[in-house]
Amino acid sequence: MPALEVTCSLIGWFCLYLVFRCTFTERGPEWNCRLVTLSHGVLIVLLTAYVVFIDGPWPLTHAGTENTELQIFALATCLGYFFFDIGWCVCHRTEGPVMLAHHAASILGILLALLLGESGCETCAVIFGSEITNPLLQARWFLRQLDLYDSLLGDAVDLLFILLFATVRVGVGTVMFYCELTSPRTSLIMKVGGVVMYGLAWVFMVDIARFGYKKSTAKYKRWLENHKLKEINLKKLEGH
Numbered sequence: 001m002p003a004l005e006v007t008c009s010l011i012g013w014f015c016l017y018l019v020f021r022c023t024f025t026e027r028g029p030e031w032n033c034r035l036v037t038l039s040h041g042v043l044i045v046l047l048t049a050y051v052v053f054i055d056g057p058w059p060l061t062h063a064g065t066e067n068t069e070l071q072i073f074a075l076a077t078c079l080g081y082f083f084f085d086i087g088w089c090v091c092h093r094t095e096g097p098v099m100l101a102h103h104a105a106s107i108l109g110i111l112l113a114l115l116l117g118e119s120g121c122e123t124c125a126v127i128f129g130s131e132i133t134n135p136l137l138q139a140r141w142f143l144r145q146l147d148l149y150d151s152l153l154g155d156a157v158d159l160l161f162i163l164l165f166a167t168v169r170v171g172v173g174t175v176m177f178y179c180e181l182t183s184p185r186t187s188l189i190m191k192v193g194g195v196v197m198y199g200l201a202w203v204f205m206v207d208i209a210r211f212g213y214k215k216s217t218a219k220y221k222r223w224l225e226n227h228k229l230k231e232i233n234l235k236k237l238e239g240h
Contacts, residue, residue: 009080
């Protein structure tokens with residue numbers, strides 16, 4: 001049954017990509033693929049949020065428990081997307097080794113949870129924490145394509161992305177990682193997968209911190225230059 005759900009999910013995401021290609025004929029393949037990614041991000045965040053916070057069980061206390069039907073459905077939906085996305089990335093060669101490693105680790109982690117029939121609750125929690133920043137990442141790319149990135153909206157998207165990544169993916173993710181490692185029910189192979197995903201999260205966090213530092217420094221220098229220019233113009237007006 002999970003294999004059928006994964007296959008249907010893969011076909012569904014590919015069909016959605018074809019729909020976007022037929023709709024936005026003037027745009028390139030990456031535009032349409034990122035629309036699929038945005039659609040998946042919104043859907044899977046809502047679905048895993050319901051699984052984690054409403055349907056249960058709570059991943060911080062029930063790590064390693066048997067998968068529920070809704071957890072299996074959420075994992076299969078996400079796995080089908082990752083199969084589609086990694087195939088697209090390999091064909092078009094748009095991503096580097098770190099992102100491909102993240103995709104591969106995500107696929108292996110979800111596959112293990114489905115094959116073992118356990119650890120679905122913490123896997124859904126990890127997916128929720130990983131994908132909650134995805135819509136913002138796609139919004140940033142679309143703003144660049146529409147020449148709207150260098151604006152207050154672009155700054156707001158970047159700031160919210162950094163805050164969410166640091167608090168949810170790294171902050172809450174650290175707590176989740178500790179609970180998984182200390183859980184007597186979680187299998188060793190799932191704990192090893194957790195180590196890999198947690199390590200990749202810190203790799204991304206370092207890159208994001210560097211990006212935030214460079215952008216804030218550049219904006220501060222630009223502000224200083226504009227401030228000095230205003231002072232010079234004001235002095236010229238006073239001289240006249």
